[in-house]
Amino acid sequence: MKQLKNQRGFTLIEMLIVMLIITVLIAIAIPNVSKQTSSVDDKGCKAFVQMVQGQVESYRMDKKVVPTMAQLLAEDYLKEGNTSCPNGEVINISAEGVVSSSKGS
Template identity: 40%
Template sequence: MRNNKGFTLIEMLIVLAVISILLILFIPNLANKSENINEQGCDALLKMAENQLIAYELDNGSEPTELEDLVSEDYLETLECSNGAKIIAYSTDGELAVLENDAS
């Protein structure tokens, strides 16, 4: 009697098919989650920038001439969102907003 210890070709193909189907189902969902995380990170950076702008005004008695002053005086580390596609800037109405980064 032969003792077969191993997988047959059919068993291996079935396992590969199942793994492939799972990857096809989960990878698009992970990409959507990444986009959502980046948006939430930009929103959090915007709120932090608004608070640090107030702190700058309290410390110096006036608004900064440019938002880069917040970075240069260590109120913020950066004005760019983590993916670099968006940046914190003054909008057309003079409020802080998340805008597309022209440099990227």
């Protein structure tokens, strides 16, 4: 019993200092994570545009014409519903068969 009474715990001041340090670290980390999210979405959009460009070239070799997005979807060159980037940009195919992305309205 005597041993239990002699044990010391953390004081309130020590706990507040630890909480302050944790809060500062979180305040520093959160903005950096949100910046990286937009960067990941942009890189994902570039990769998606390149993938669609590859599917356009494949369709052009098979059918000898430049496809539209509807044709790529209808003939299973793209999965259903994949017509925009993860960041919301819309995929466009020009008459020459060049794939690009643009902000949706």
